[in-house]
Amino acid sequence: MKGFPAIQLLAYTLIALPVLFSACVKDNCKKEHTYVYYQPVFKTKNEVRANIKSNAPRAIETPGKICILGPTIFLNEPDRGIHIIDNTNPARPRNIAFVDIPGNMDIAIKGNILYADLFTDLVALDISNPADVKVKKIVEGVFPYRVYGNGFVQANNQDHIITEWVRRDTTVTESCSEGDVIVFFDSNVFLASSASGGTASPVGKGGSMARFTIMNNRLYTVGTDDLDVFNITNAADPVHGNRVSVGWNIETIYPFKNNLFIGSQTGMFIYNVTNPDVPVQAGQFSHVRSCDPVIADDNYAYVTLRSGNVCQGFTNELDIVKLNNLSNPALQKVYPLTNPHGLSKDGDLLFICDGKDGLKVYNAANVMSLQLISTIGTIDAYDVIAMDHIALTVAKDGLYQYDYSDPVNIRLLSKLTVAPK
């Protein structure tokens, strides 16, 4: 370094650095935008309708609403169709067929006819032979609120129906300087509860989370804000009748003695159907914003309020409402719960699905002092139908059947396990 002092070298370096590295002196940024979208799979109406029949049984992926007809369980797989389960031996139920009904969320049964929604349409199916289910009638466009989601609406494409949504995990890389966050909404297609339920019919029984129910030769369905009436005097030929505006955020419907108990996120409505074609509001019980499946007996309505997700609110409880004056139902007692969903009553036994706390069984002989008899705490239960000493329970991981002949020692009879997705 003789003749070229180090300090001079450093000085030159200081001058040279910005020049030499000018292209490298930069704040580079790459943005990876990772999101999920669901791509619709379309089929023509003819293809869809041709496939509404007893197809090969499928594994249960998401247990939905349930309806029991004699020894047969009809279990809805939300948006996909209906599992037909031979329950002749409750200890060994057999999944025997699957009826493909895209967009199906609710079911109800009268005699040998099963009613199901197919997005905006109502389908009447002959189920006299569960192994050979046939379409009897399709009533089009009666559930206009049933949009597909993701901006897709049936009206956009009348000839095609979305049969499923394929999940796509996607990552897009872009320069950070190209703009800020692009809002991609993830698409859970239907935000409505995919919990279970069902409906009562002359020979069938459903749960407390149903949106379809049958009474007096009428099929009553609730949408987000309407109550629709279908005349099913001729079961195979449902005829759409009145539509009654009920309120907002309607969730469930439960029939009892000429009255329909309609659960909404803000209260319970009682509609009298003495004239079956013209439901008339008889009373209303308001509560805080929450989801509220409801059942009723001669004297009381049992309303479970829960918070979370679509339900919002912070209330988790069982409200017992006295019905001696239907025009003015009065709150009698409140029981705190964890996250109650569906419920069922058989005699003095009250069954409540309390979310992750499992299925709770109470002695409800005295509603002012419910006695917890037993808890099946190992399941995440969300609806139950209790009849003939068997509690058919829909949980996240499967369809359970419990023998409650001895309510203190409830015994698991069987479980149909949900298949991993």
Add this chain to the structure above:
Amino acid sequence: MRIIILALLLPVVAIAQKEKNAAVGWRVNAASGVITGESAAKPLYQFSGGITYARFFSGIGIGYDKYRFNTIPVFADWRMDVDHSRQTYLYVQPGYGFTAGNNPEEPEYGRVADRLKGGFSLDAGIGYRLAVGKRNGFLLSAGYGLKYMVHEKTYLYCATCDTDPVTDTYRYRFGRILLKAGWEFGSRGR
């Protein structure tokens, strides 16, 4: 830890094999400086220590780098004197910058998680040493540096719905010029 120390010594030992009559010494360095780049200039602080052998120094160091995001770089510090008077040296400091002390961003609609992750860092350049007595020296250096960072933000645009999150991952590479002034203290290998 022993593996790291051996790895740090390896270049010194390997290169110094050619040096005859060399002796091992030790040295610590403290420096502060400024980082300039496309964004506003920010301060930098460093401290390192290691061994010297002939013309070589190998050590480990830790610093505080406030450019764009605050990071604590932990680095290897390799230096080589390039002239016989030992005034001029080249250095390279590869390491990993850990994030530290960054203020959370302003709330954004739907954002449910906000994570900063550190990454590779590098500083390489040339320095000038002004000896002060036998054991001390005043240091000036200039170099080019890289700093990698990852900023990950997760959004749930509908908190009450059962929806999948959306994640934005920002991968940064900052190319900067680092100007440092410092002080060294220690013994020098012959």
